[in-house]
Amino acid sequence: MSLKDKVVIITGASSGIGAATTAKLVEKGAKVVIGARREERLKELADKFPKDTVIYQKTDVSNLDDMKSLANLAIQKFGRIDAIYNNAGVMPTALLNEYRHDEWQSMVNINIMGVLNGIEAVLPTMEKQGSGHILATSSVAGHVVYPGSAVYCGTKFAVRAIMEGLRQEEGSKGIKSTIISPGAVDTELYKSVSGEQAQKDLIESWKQPNKSLKAEDIADGVVYALDSSDRTSVSEIIIRPTAQE
Numbered sequence: 001m002s003l004k005d006k007v008v009i010i011t012g013a014s015s016g017i018g019a020a021t022t023a024k025l026v027e028k029g030a031k032v033v034i035g036a037r038r039e040e041r042l043k044e045l046a047d048k049f050p051k052d053t054v055i056y057q058k059t060d061v062s063n064l065d066d067m068k069s070l071a072n073l074a075i076q077k078f079g080r081i082d083a084i085y086n087n088a089g090v091m092p093t094a095l096l097n098e099y100r101h102d103e104w105q106s107m108v109n110i111n112i113m114g115v116l117n118g119i120e121a122v123l124p125t126m127e128k129q130g131s132g133h134i135l136a137t138s139s140v141a142g143h144v145v146y147p148g149s150a151v152y153c154g155t156k157f158a159v160r161a162i163m164e165g166l167r168q169e170e171g172s173k174g175i176k177s178t179i180i181s182p183g184a185v186d187t188e189l190y191k192s193v194s195g196e197q198a199q200k201d202l203i204e205s206w207k208q209p210n211k212s213l214k215a216e217d218i219a220d221g222v223v224y225a226l227d228s229s230d231r232t233s234v235s236e237i238i239i240r241p242t243a244q245e
């Protein structure tokens, strides 16, 4: 489908992959509705584009009412929802025996419930339309488990399972689903990592040649999936930096 005038909702668009994807979609002529918790960052991004191309609303994806309200904004402003990219996520990694219960809860609420809330917010509209495309950001960490990342990996495995179930249940109704699984990407995600040293280590590892991607590299994958023909379902895209093990 051509992306011209298509209406796409993106969560986690206040930085990183979500912000880069917003910019790429605008280039392709889409109307983009963006959400995240940092409203000033959303405004800053929306203000870069012609009026009514990118609209925004403060949104916490772990709150179903917030997600429904973001979906309603898209309908009120543009009359339909062609796609949603459930991309918001946090990565406060730590060993299991550190028992960081609050961080576990927050990853479950944002990384898993955020995707489910996004699905629930748009699926009735897409089923009525008889078309739509739901994307979500999993990760290479949705394929492989790393020490210190068990819970984060668990949430990203869950995203892949949920999205595969969605594909099986909704594909015959004309609704596509795509899992976006990035390897290391140089974004602000390190800020959600617990502990100063762990943050420094991650930033250092991203600085090695070809060991990290730019957010725009992932945005290219999202555009590829969204731009595919009606008969094509791009179920998953894994994009790794060339030198990532």
Ligand code: NDP
Residues within 6 Å of the ligand: 011, 012, 013, 014, 015, 016, 017, 018, 035, 036, 037, 038, 039, 041, 059, 060, 061, 062, 087, 088, 089, 090, 091, 110, 137, 138, 139, 140, 141, 181, 182, 183, 184, 185, 186, 187, 188, 189, 190, 215
């Ligand atoms: P960023 O930290 O730059 O972006 C994360 C985004 O999620 C921000 O816009 C943040 O906005 C938003 N967010 C976090 N919590 C919430 C919430 N409760 N409600 C709404 N928005 C929220 O990192 P990335 O761009 O890298 O991350 C995007 C996705 O990519 C995440 O799901 C991440 O797990 C995944 N990923 C990243 C990789 C990497 O190496 N960077 C690798 C593989 C996957 P705000 O704080 O304003 O709410």
